[in-house]
Amino acid sequence: MQDQLTGIEAQAVAELRAMTDVRSLEEWRVAYLGRSGRLTQVLRGLGSLPIEERRTVGAQANEVKRRLEALLEEKEAALRQTELARELEQGRIDVTLPGRPVPLGRLHPITQVVREICGTFQQLGFQVVEGPEVELDYYNFEALNIPPEHPAREMWDTFWIDTGEGERNVLLRTHTSPMQIRVMEQTRPPVRVVVPGRCYRYEATDATHESIFYQIEGLAVDRAMTMADLKGVLAEFARRMFGQNRRVRFRCDYFPFVEPGVEVSIDCFGCNGMGCNICRDAGWIEIMGAGMVHPKVLERVNYDPVEYTGFAFGMGPERVAMLRYGIDDIRLFYANDIRFLRQF
Ligand code: DAH
Numbered sequence: 001m002q003d004q005l006t007g008i009e010a011q012a013v014a015e016l017r018a019m020t021d022v023r024s025l026e027e028w029r030v031a032y033l034g035r036s037g038r039l040t041q042v043l044r045g046l047g048s049l050p051i052e053e054r055r056t057v058g059a060q061a062n063e064v065k066r067r068l069e070a071l072l073e074e075k076e077a078a079l080r081q082t083e084l085a086r087e088l089e090q091g092r093i094d095v096t097l098p099g100r101p102v103p104l105g106r107l108h109p110i111t112q113v114v115r116e117i118c119g120t121f122q123q124l125g126f127q128v129v130e131g132p133e134v135e136l137d138y139y140n141f142e143a144l145n146i147p148p149e150h151p152a153r154e155m156w157d158t159f160w161i162d163t164g165e166g167e168r169n170v171l172l173r174t175h176t177s178p179m180q181i182r183v184m185e186q187t188r189p190p191v192r193v194v195v196p197g198r199c200y201r202y203e204a205t206d207a208t209h210e211s212i213f214y215q216i217e218g219l220a221v222d223r224a225m226t227m228a229d230l231k232g233v234l235a236e237f238a239r240r241m242f243g244q245n246r247r248v249r250f251r252c253d254y255f256p257f258v259e260p261g262v263e264v265s266i267d268c269f270g271c272n273g274m275g276c277n278i279c280r281d282a283g284w285i286e287i288m289g290a291g292m293v294h295p296k297v298l299e300r301v302n303y304d305p306v307e308y309t310g311f312a313f314g315m316g317p318e319r320v321a322m323l324r325y326g327i328d329d330i331r332l333f334y335a336n337d338i339r340f341l342r343q344f
Pocket of ligand 1: 174175176177217218255258289290291312313314315
């Protein structure tokens, strides 16, 4: 029986040594150490031996069992180690390879300029609000002191919307000024808002005119506001936007909803006023229209024009972008040409 044990052990060890994968270890374990494995069978046979022999053979058998179990454990650890090494080798990635670049999107140049202008006014205490692009005649014209049939309407060629009622009442807003009225209807002074948004005009397009474009409106109303507030705020805006040394020029202009009305210009940032192709040798660049809110406009929204005064302004971000980036045709902004847009 002892020989039998030695034989079993030798054979088991040899088989185990030859094994190359973890899965076959289990078969080996069942064959030798399992419930009806060869070693277990020997141990079962012990009972039929005389007591003396039973002791020695029993001890030997347990020794063999212990050694085989230890070997199995060792072998399993070794195999797992090689398998892991192989997997690591096969699935190896070179973490030093440069990554594949993810193409970055960008904002449309007009969006960038709109955000910059609004951001500058936010720093000056203005709030940003938006309004409807489909407007009523009342807000776009009438409440802004532009009555029906008034010749001032010719300043805005209008897309009318056919409501089926035969009346001209609904339109695509021709400017952002109607939001002056909507904001004042909803709040009491002090008011400080800027209103970015799309506007529409029924006109032939050329290098400086589009039928769809943006405007940014501004409105500030409070007690004792004067032309000095208008000049101070707009000059500060111009310097923050176009350079700390900018000079600002105010000249009379006419808009029905302000009195007095002005056009606001800055000295050209291309030539500091000497004359160049940006300013067409004028030395000055017009950047917006503005004025003191007309008393009739204030009355319309039940603001007492004796107690409250204010100023308003309106500007075109396309124009700002064209001047700044030297773009000579406004139509490029909306042609959706990726070669153009990629440059910003
Ligand atoms: N809404 C005017 C336009 O479309 C621009 C404008 C001028 C707005 C003077 C104003 C202003 O608020 O005070 O041409």
